[in-house]
Amino acid sequence: MSETTKSAGPRSRVLVVDDDAALAEMLSIVLRNEGFEPIWCAHGDKAFSAFKEAKPDLVLLDLMLPGRDGVDVCRDIRAESGVPIVMLTAKTDTIDVVEGLEAGADDYVAKPFKAKELVARIKTRLRRMPASEDLDVETLRIGDLSISVDGHSVKRDGVQIQLTPLEFDLLLALARRPWQVFSREVLLEQVWGYRHAADTRLVNVHVQRLRSKIERDPEHPEIVVTVRGIGYKAGETAQVR
């Protein structure tokens, strides 16, 4: 595993935003061990400027921070960039998690986590979906959108729609098999890389976020359609090739 990250040229930079010095140091040790380059920021107020300065490949963000709240920091970063954000949280059953996800976090890790678990999450987020697995098409169509697989871009009528890498992966997963209904569990495995059952709120929140960007009317989605009791599927393609 460490082979892939090392061979990927420059070491991936991970911004750790956590006020607990011991945990931050421990995280740094583990991350450095795994071939990442950690940068530490201990204060919520300084998190955003640290982000702009360091330009990390991924952000590890504690939700409870002195100064600016973790959820707000998350929103600030997301407004600027699609960089993967993984939340560190001690409260898994409260609305904090949903708030963080709605603010744009891609994934979360519940404290206390195992180092392996965290590293696996980080690697999944840094590794993009394989460009094409079984199809060698460059462009996919879903609804009235056209997806450029290699270019990581989505266009409607030639106008580019900004998606985060995670949202792009989610859309791509659905668009690749438009005939298939994806259960939340399957999406968790394909997009988030969870082997075992995980929090389906991840899927729900990100489908909502995706819809708000790509649907003409998010209240009546036509591209990412809910299949009651099962999950989601791609909507009817406007022009069939």
Add this chain to the structure above:
Amino acid sequence: MVSIPRILKSHWWRFPITWWWRSLPLRVVLTEFLASVMVVVLGGFLLMQQATIGVIDGKKETAKNEARQAINTAQGQLDAADLTGEVNVDKLLLDLATGFASRAQQYEVIIIARGQTITAGNAVSKSIPPLFRKQVEQSNDLWMTSTQIEYRGRPSVAGLVAGATLTLPGTGRYQIYLLFPLTQEVATLVVLRYAVVTTGAILVILLTFIAALVSRQVVTPVRAARRAAESLASGNLRDRMKVHGQDDLARLATSMNYMASELEKQINTLEELSAVQQRFVSDVSHELRTPLTTVRMASEVLYEARDDFDPVAARSAELLQNELDRFEALLSDLLEISRFDAGAVQLTVEEVDLRDLVRRVVDANVRLAETNNTEVTVHESGEAKAEVDTRRIERILRNLLVNAIEHSEGHPIDILIESDEAAVAIAVRDHGVGFEASQARQVFHRFWRGDAARARTVGGTGLGLAIAMEDANLHGGWLTAWGRPAMGAQFRLTLPKKVGAILETSPLPLVPRDLVGPGGTRFDGLEAPAPLAAPSSPASPAPAPRRAAAETTASPS
């Protein structure tokens, strides 16, 4: 709308009785009505009696005087008469009678002499009671009695009869009777009775109305108090009653309001306490979890590097790593329990097929089952969909399964899934050590250990079943345990298909099937296709397990 016809159909005769016992005003009004009817009837009766006596007595007195006077006059006329011939006597008597009768219109006269009757007027001699006639014949006094005066060609009337004996010198004795009809008096009494009845009826109606008014006055605030109490009970702690005046009912309202405000205060205090505890739990959670994460990662680093340590340090790193797992499990269970205690738990329900959950849990614990040399078999019979909080139900199932595996001692484990219209039941049956029947409830106690002397070789925090019970209760479900030493144990989880529905029966018996029926006979036999059914034994002992289940299901929840 729906229930009334049902009542009419089955217990229509009970309806007035329930109404009687449920409505205080009805009871008061009806009682008041009956009582006033009795009083008025009695009063009217006495009044009429007194009036009748008075009127009749007066008439008697007048009649007596008149009779005496008339008889004296008659006797005088007879004495003064010149009696020369036999024939003249009858003529004389007839004149006498008609004379009296025409002179005073108030009475009629009958003279009886030597077997012959002389009447003046329409009255017939039958009107005179025979006993009275004998009385008059035997004495010389004036006698009086009441009688029914009969007329020729007219209906009879009540009246008085006075009788005396006239003597005619030389010829003998004649009885003269004066009949006084009471027509006038009867008419008076009829009018009077009419008046009494009318007054009585009006009085009863008015009294009933007053009773209704008074009972309404009393009942209205009582009902308001009842409504206020109900409103309080349903959680509207801010509801208060209106206080009018200073009477007892106003004081009732005041006390109710006082009680309500005290309740509100208490509940607010409790809520605050609960909120404080919730916040505390949340803070503890965060404060503990952050250093625990650090410790855990540090321990992992040490554990990974243990090969480079000397044996003592290496073993220490191993112990640290293993015990951290337990510590973490204990911490999360403790936090979970305190969340339950603080009432800070909410369900996120979705409809799922519980068979999928069971399969997932079984798959996740294959390794554990293998290391314990135990085989886990799932017996399912058709769809088992229910609205549940997946995470919690999975946790219950995981707890039950891990528990069963740990206590199975290598014997196989069976998981049964069954559903009916209203509920889904999952039973986890092991054939391990089991436990005493009396411990069927204790197993759900916090930190309860089956055998205190037994070494704690297996994991578990001692909170698993307690949490499972809380989770089951949260769903409105049942979690029940059955066990016998050396015969194993069965834990049965029953969940309503719809959130908020009330469970009545479980689709599965509490006592394991392998102990009740021959070779896994379905206990409820008929419904649903039955893969486990033994068609050769239709007379399976179905009622027994049903009873056993009914007895125990109510106990834990």
